[in-house]
Structure formats: structure tokens, C-alpha cells
Amino acid sequence: MTEKGHLPVLPSQVLEFIDPGRDGLYVDCTLGLAGHALAILGANPRARLVGLDRDALSLEAARDRLRRHAGRVTLYHADFKDLPSLDIPFDRVRGVLGDFGLSSFQLDAPERGFSFTREGPLDMRMDLRSKTTAAKILNTYPEGKLADVLARYGELSQTRRLAREIAHLRKLGRLETTSDLRVLLERFYRWRPQKGRIHPAAKAFQALRIEVNRELEGLDEFIEAVVRRVGPGTRLVFISFHSLEDRLVKRAFLRLAATAGGASPRLRVLTRKPVMAGEEEVAANSRARSAKLRAAETV
Ligand SMILES: C[S@@+](CC[C@H](N)C(=O)[O-])C[C@H]1O[C@@H](n2cnc3c(N)ncnc32)[C@H](O)[C@@H]1O
Known part of the structure; x- marks a missing residue:
């Protein structure tokens, strides 16, 4: 919008x-x-x-x-x-x-990184003065803490295994953009669009956004x-x-x-x-x- x-x-x-x-x-x-x-x-x-x-x-x-x-x-x-x-x-x-x-103003701006449907950096800060971005969380949180954030705020399943996968990819420097994360989630959850199913990236992006902004x-x-x-x-x-x-x-x-x-x-x-x-x-x-x-x- x-x-x-x-x-x-x-x-x-x-x-x-x-x-x-x-x-x-x-x-x-x-x-x-x-x-x-x-x-x-x-x-x-x-x-x-x-x-x-x-x-x-x-x-x-x-x-x-x-x-x-x-x-x-x-x-x-x-x-x-x-x-x-x-x-x-x-x-x-x-x-x-x-x-x-979030507002549509924020969601629609690719450079803010809130939307998994738009290519952009994994930022997700509402206040650009704050230091923690989603990329920082994905690239620095210990696996257990990352798994907890994704489970608690995103209600995702298998988050221990997902966090392990993220930890593997980040060592290779491959988690920087919204599409890096979306592609990983689609592969991990074998995503196929289906009526009534929520995209796993929608859940993961929500979880990261809540954590970034301590909502x-x-x-x-x-x-x-x-x-x-x-x-x-x-x-x-x-x-x-x-x-x-x-x-x-x-x-x-x-x-x-x-x-x-x-x-x-x-x-x-x-x-x-x-x-x-x-x-x-x-x-x-x-x-x-x-x-x-x-x-x-x-x-
Ligand atoms: C859903 S939008 C509000 C839309 C608004 N009611 C309208 O009718 O246009 C939420 C807004 O709240 C801001 N926001 C979220 N958490 C906040 C916080 N803790 N303190 C101040 N603003 C916050 C966001 O930056 C965003 O602009």
C-alpha cells in the first residue's frame, strides 16, 4: 500500500x-x-x-x-x-x-527492510538512531537465542534447526538482504503457496522486527x-x-x-x-x- x-x-x-x-x-x-x-x-x-x-x-x-x-x-x-x-x-x-x-509507509519502503517481498537490507529499525538491525541479530545472536526469538515472536516451528542453518550461512557471509532470508526460509520450510497458509518469511520478519524494536x-x-x-x-x-x-x-x-x-x-x-x-x-x-x-x- x-x-x-x-x-x-x-x-x-x-x-x-x-x-x-x-x-x-x-x-x-x-x-x-x-x-x-x-x-x-x-x-x-x-x-x-x-x-x-x-x-x-x-x-x-x-x-x-x-x-x-x-x-x-x-x-x-x-x-x-x-x-x-x-x-x-x-x-x-x-x-x-x-x-x-508497522505502517504501510514503513512496510513499503524497500530500504527499511521490513518487507520480505521487497529487495533491501535486513534493517527493520523503526528508529534509525538505534544500533541493532535485523542483520546484526541474525549475524551475532547465539543460536539458542535466535531460535527462541523466531519461535516466540514468529510462532515458527523447528527453530533450533533453522537457527543452526542461519549460523551456517552467516559464516559464509550470505545473510545480508531481505531476499537472502526469504530464500533460506522458503527452502527450509519447503514453501509452496497454499490458501490459508502464512508465508514463513512473514512470520520470521515479524519476529525479527519485534526483537529489533523491542516492541x-x-x-x-x-x-x-x-x-x-x-x-x-x-x-x-x-x-x-x-x-x-x-x-x-x-x-x-x-x-x-x-x-x-x-x-x-x-x-x-x-x-x-x-x-x-x-x-x-x-x-x-x-x-x-x-x-x-x-x-x-x-x-
Ligand atoms: C500502525 S502505525 C500507526 C498508524 C496510525 N494510527 C495511522 O492511522 O496512520 C504504527 C506507528 O507507530 C510507530 N511506533 C511503533 N512503536 C512505537 C513506539 N514504541 N514509540 C513510538 N512510535 C512507535 C511506528 O513507527 C509507526 O509509524
Whole structure:
């Protein structure tokens, strides 16, 4: 998908839960190409927006798309896990949105190395200031650690044997590009396209991307810290694309909503089950297929 064709996932559900009609500040932790941010700003001319992205290139594209609202927007090139330490008026925050993972802007740029269908370096960094690339992981991780990453984040099978194969190829200097890795995976898993089967490279690329960007680290602490900073009535809306990520959100919400031992709850969960895209949205936007939205409100 091109930048022009970028579609935010679950757009009406995000608006329903973030409830942008209330005046105040809305924080988009994962601004991307500002699809959701534009919808929030469009829904209420008095709403203000703080947007964060760890990808400086994406942030500049978003700045451009948001220029007609520039007076009510503040952007940060930052990891959203640093949000609690930013100097913003947390008592005025009415909604916090996180739409985790990758955007089409990133996936479609061959030089970023996120897509196994495009020839490029094995980079996969969202923040180009960070030092660890996918090539570095593939070429330096001990076999056992590599096998664990591929199994845990990519749900691939036979990852011990796969890691051994990778260790063999890297000695020969043959693991540098996205197609080096794709070809290895296709051979290793004897890949034949079949309806309903996920390409093994899709799984391996996802695993490496999660490891490169440490996507699951500190997510629960982040949610707890945000809840401590904002006032009551703030909506939290998080969209996950991986079951481990969704589980972290679900557990953090349940912990903060718990009343066990006489504790007063900090959150009210608004989605008993995760909200998912309907068939029509999935047909128009394949990224929506695995999206799971959970929402809660601070009390
Ligand atoms: C799925 S896209 C968001 C799309 C956006 N909601 C829209 O409608 O255009 C995810 C974005 O979040 C950014 N991102 C991912 N993890 C991040 C993090 N920990 N901190 C800040 N930005 C992050 C990515 O760089 C990417 O641009």
C-alpha cells in the first residue's frame, strides 16, 4: 500500500472509544501517517493532539498531513514508552491511543527492510538512531537465542534447526538482504503457496522486527504509568497485531481494574472481548485482519 492508500484500522471503533467530542488533549502514541489523528482532530475543532512516533521519517510525513491543524498539534520524535516523562498537561488528557506495529509507509519502503517481498537490507529499525538491525541479530545472536526469538515472536516451528542453518550461512557471509532470508526460509520450510497458509518469511520478519524494536518490552509498565499520570475519565484505546502484545494489554487492563483485597480500581474495562474488524474492512485493508482493539477508562 502506498502512502496515499494508507488506511487507519478500525477507524469508527477508535472514534467510538476515544470519544473525541470532549474538549482537551488526545495523545496518539503511534502517529504513523496520522490517519487516526486526523479523524480525532476532524471530529472536534477544539480538541488538541499530541503525537509521538519513533520513526523520524514517518513523523515528518505526518507533520505534513497534519499541517492544516498545526496550531493544535504537538509532535514528538519519541518512543511512546517515554510518554509519562514528557512535559505535557496530563490532567487535560482525555484519550490515549496506541495502534502498535508497522505502517504501510514503513512496510513499503524497500530500504527499511521490513518487507520480505521487497529487495533491501535486513534493517527493520523503526528508529534509525538505534544500533541493532535485523542483520546484526541474525549475524551475532547465539543460536539458542535466535531460535527462541523466531519461535516466540514468529510462532515458527523447528527453530533450533533453522537457527543452526542461519549460523551456517552467516559464516559464509550470505545473510545480508531481505531476499537472502526469504530464500533460506522458503527452502527450509519447503514453501509452496497454499490458501490459508502464512508465508514463513512473514512470520520470521515479524519476529525479527519485534526483537529489533523491542516492541513488547515495557508495554505493561507503560500502561500503568499512563494511568497513574492522567485524571479520571481518560479513555485508553490500544490496537495490537500480535497475540503476545494483546495479552499484555489485556492483563494490564485487568490488573488495573481489579478490586481484589479491597484495592480501588484505577480502570474500567470497556471491551470485555477485543474488538475486531468486520469482513468489509478486512477486504479493503488486509492489515485489519489481525487487529484487536481493547479500550478502558480511568476512574
Ligand atoms: C500502525 S502505525 C500507526 C498508524 C496510525 N494510527 C495511522 O492511522 O496512520 C504504527 C506507528 O507507530 C510507530 N511506533 C511503533 N512503536 C512505537 C513506539 N514504541 N514509540 C513510538 N512510535 C512507535 C511506528 O513507527 C509507526 O509509524
